[in-house]
Amino acid sequence: MHVMTTRKVRLGRLSLLIALTGLALFMMLPIVFLFNHAFKPLNELFLFPPRFLVSNPTAQNFERLWNATSDDLVPFTRYLFNSVIVVSTTLVAVVVVSSMAAYALAKFKFHFRSVIMSLIYVSLMFAAETVQIPRYLIISGIGVSDTYFAHILPFIAAPVSVFLLIQFIGQIPDSLLEAAKIDGATEWTMFMRIVVPLAAPAISTVAILTFQAVWGDTEASTLYIHEETLKTLPYYIQTLSQATQNAVSGQGMIAAAGLMMFVPNLIVFLLFQNRVMETMVNSGIKE
Amino acid sequence: MAATGTSRRGRSLYRWKEYSVGYMFLLPWTIGFAVFMAFPIGWSLFISFHTVAFKAEGMEYTFVGIENYRRVLAEDSEYSVKLLLYFQEVVIMIPLIILFSFLVSILLNQRFRGRMLFRALFFLPVIFATGQVLMELFRQGQGDLPFISQYGLEEIVASAVGVQFAAPVLGVLSKAVIILWYSGVQILIFIAGFQTIPGSIYEAIRIDGASPWESFWKITLPAMKPFIGLCTLYTFVDMFTFPFNPIMELVSKHMFLQKTGYGYSSAMAWLYFAVVLVMMLTVIWFTSRSRKSG
Incomplete structure (x- = not known):
């Protein structure tokens, strides 16, 4: 009986692995496609029906992209520099501000707590597109248009990040915090030493999501920034691909640019996703 | 005193x-x-509640009361139809996404060789969250499942569930790809949620003679309830604020149209928002109730 069940388990596990492998391969398709697409020569880009894999890889798309950018007044590196500054500042700001807010909402009692919670739920439903114009008026009203702040500030109060973090910080047992308090920890030490490490998986998730949103954002550059030297990389790539959309060589450039926009996403993802895995099991978190 | x-x-x-x-x-x-x-x-x-005119000296608001809302509901033929169709689709999609990501995360939570690699692969969709990559794929026509038209699946589905439901079901089928690629964050939340259940509880219940099946129902599921609620809400928000969903497209389209303008598109967004909010509150109500009883 016992032997039979273990064999059954083993068989089940094998089929499970096969199913997972199939699904996982499927998950990789977009990445495979992106990489192959960027290295396709022109004649392969326009094949019909479109081919998934490249048969004669070439770097000419990247060369074209490079040549197209070298004639511009503002160098390509300037956009890249702007993007790096904006993304890194926003990432740090969002993580700090939202985990602080989530800690307060999950673990403190105060007036209006339920009001703020319901406000978060309500604002979750509001897509950024619908509040573009009021936001524009505010940005110009407080006088931060044409500064880096116009890129950064609208992202900071992200309701989604707080919403995700509240649930995880809420799981941290109160007794752990109380014990630290009795040992004389200040609120800030408790936050930094207990809450942040224990919520690391959720914080990493927030970091990944925020990076995606900010790195790919063209709204700020389009609406709030008029100074060309302060715009970011995705905006530049968007204008480039719009300008060359109808040209045959443009398709190759778009594919190359798409890959270039995607690679940082992949890198950040790989960096943070390991943190997501860190188990809370061994830390004795649950009561 | x-x-x-x-x-x-x-x-x-x-x-x-x-x-x-x-x-x-x-x-x-x-x-x-x-x-x-x-x-x-x-x-x-x-x-x-206003019509907005962009003038050189700024914006000019004219109060029109509920006129915008009336026009959206009564005169816009596109809006109600698209709204209804999209809701039908989402109502089918959300449970599928939750179920799929829950199952996958249970599998990924098992101990087996290479599970780190698998986990990383299943989180990958997270980085398509912004939609650029997905849109690119759809433009290329790689997002559809070709077998649907190849094997005449349409008639089979239509005869199985009735003609009026065939369209949403087929929509979901053709978006099986999307379900997969939309479950990244959900899988992530679930796995992170599993980590909050200490292993000692499983050990204890195993010593008491419970089967894995029982320990799933008695331990895992109750402990995961808040995370299931969280995921449902997240999926909800994700589906409804997705910038390429038909309603958002409609709203953005009308925003700068001469005939309709920003006031009209705001009314559209608020109507949509009201419906979504009612649905979301129902979900919250259900999860909070199940949490209390659980």
């Missing part, structure tokens, strides 16, 4: 002290939220 007075003052002082720490932690976020979320949202509600 005096004693109770002091003690009450003492208590309120103590409470204020206790509360103030919370306020300090909340403050930066609140400011940002008020300025960049709450205020613009309120403004868009205000605008939805």
Whole structure:
């Protein structure tokens, strides 16, 4: 009986692995496609029906992209520099501000707590597109248009990040915090030493999501920034691909640019996703 | 008398002290939220009762009452139809996404060789969250499942579930790819949720002679309830604010049209928002109720 069940388990596990492998391969398709697409020569880009894999890889798309950018007044590196500054500042700001807010909402009692919670739920439903114009008026009203702040500030109060973090910080047992308090920890030490490490998986998730949103954002550059030297990389790539959309060589450039926009996403993802895995099991978190 | 007075003052002082720490932690976020979320949202509600004209000296608002809303509901033939179709689709999609990501995360939570690699692969969709990559794929026609038209699946589905439901079911089928690629964050939340259940509980229940099946129903599922609720809400939000969903496209399209304008599109957004909110509150109500009973 016992032997039979273990064999059954083993068989089940094998089929499970096969199913997972199939699904996982499927998950990789977009990445495979992106990489192959960027290295396709022109004649392969326009094949019909479109081919998934490249048969004669070439770097000419990247060369074209490079040549197209070298004639511009503002160098390509300037956009890249702007993007790096904006993304890194926003990432740090969002993580700090939202985990602080989530800690307060999950673990403190105060007036209006339920009001703020319901406000978060309500604002979750509001897509950024619908509040573009009021936001524009505010940005110009407080006088931060044409500064880096116009890129950064609208992202900071992200309701989604707080919403995700509240649930995880809420799981941290109160007794752990109380014990630290009795040992004389200040609120800030408790936050930094207990809450942040224990919520690391959720914080990493927030970091990944925020990076995606900010790195790919063209709204700020389009609406709030008029100074060309302060715009970011995705905006530049968007204008480039719009300008060359109808040209045959443009398709190759778009594919190359798409890959270039995607690679940082992949890198950040790989960096943070390991943190997501860190188990809370061994830390004795649950009561 | 005096004693109770002091003690009450003492208590309120103590409470204020206790509360103030919370306020300090909340403050930066609140400011940002008020300025960049709450205020613009309120403004868009205000605008939805007006028509907006862009003049050289700024914007000009004319109060029109509920005229915008009436026009959206009564005159816009596209809006109601698209809304209804999209809701039908989402109602089918959300349980599928939750179920799929829950199953996958259970599998990924098992111990087996290479599970780190598998986990990383299943989180990959997270980085398509912004939609650029997905849109690119759809433009290329790689997002559809070709077998649907190849094997005449349409008739089979239509005969199975009836003609009126065939369209949403087929829509879901052809979006099986999307279900897969939309479950990244959900899988992530579930796996992170599983980590909050200590292994010692499983050991204890195994020693008591429970089968894995029983321990799933008695331990895993109840402990995961808050995370299932969280995931449902997240999926909800994700599906409804996806910038390429038909309603959002409609709203953005009307925003700068001469005939309709920003007031009209705000009314559209608010109507949509009201419906979604009612649905979301139902979900929250259900999850909070199940949490209490669970």
